[in-house]
Amino acid sequence: MKSLMKFNFFPVLICLILLGSCSDDDSEPAKSDAELIGSGVAWKLSSATANDISIISLVDECILDNLITFNYDDKTGLVDIGASKCSDSEPQTESFVWDYNEASKALTVDKTILDVPGAEGNLLLESVTSNELVVSQNVSFSGFTQKVIVTLVH
Secondary structure, eight states: OHHHHHHHHHHHHHHHHHHHHOOGGGSOOOOOHHHHHTBSSOEEEEEEEETTEEOGGGSOHHHHTOEEEEETTTTEEEEEOOSSOSSTTSOSEEEEEEEEETTTTEEEESSOSSOOTTEEEEEEEEEEOSSEEEEEEEEEETTEEEEEEEEEEO
16 A cells, blocks of 8 residues: 555656746746837838828838838848839938937937938837837928827838
């Protein structure tokens, strides 16, 4: 009877040891907003709104296929204008430098990466996930300033 008890105890002990050795140490720490923005994977325009009204139809078709890539390590980026060009003289790609201020949520870019007529100031981060980047910017239309929200996706 004692040997039967030892035999039943041994598998339970092994299971406890194996379960106890599993931990969450292997999971990666959460990425910062800047790391998510600068994933090195291209972002593409998905939607644009002003006052909760879609304005994507006002965006030139030649801009809809543009790809914007932010690189976190060196804070550089690249705009690839895609297959359709707005102008034949336009270069296929253009480099830029960017920075992100976590406290103010300001995304500063040294060149125009989203060609929004009347845009003023920095892009402001509304939200970012691994698949979606939402930024806003104040835009002046005929003397009125509105907040335009742009969503980019991978």
